[in-house]
Amino acid sequence: MPKFTITIDAGDGPEQFDEAIEFPDIKAATDDAQIALAEMVRDKLPNGKQADFGVKVEDADGKQVYQAEMHFTARNEDDIAEAEADADAAAKDVASSIRGEFRK
Structure with a gap:
């Protein structure tokens, strides 16, 4: 199974998982990244009037294959x-x- 590295940013700067994670394919890795992004937003809000969140996925070669960001303003x-x-x-x-x- 292919391995992917996921980096998240819940507003405190990027945080990369220590080890690559195995997923059946890129879609499964990006689906998991989207879920992680939604969970970050749910856990962090409401917390002020503005927040930025992000997630990216890299393949085993270090090539970025997915990136998503959410910008919240209230x-x-x-x-x-x-x-x-x-x-x-x-x-x-x-x-x-x-x-x-x-x-x-």
Whole structure:
């Protein structure tokens, strides 16, 4: 059976398993990597407003055969209102610039 090395990153930097793992084929290795990624997300969230997760699979020759990432961003009511206000202000600045008006 082919061996694959899996590296995970749960937001604390990459962590590689000590030994290669045997899988019947690449699909089985990538399926397992996807499950590991989903489990990392489930175990780590909710934990703040932002998190990044990743997983990669390398074959026995060290060639990367799979990579997946998940980027999580959460916004509460205040964050959403602030982003909307910033977008409105930016739109007004653009409109003013188009009309030849400049804000100080």
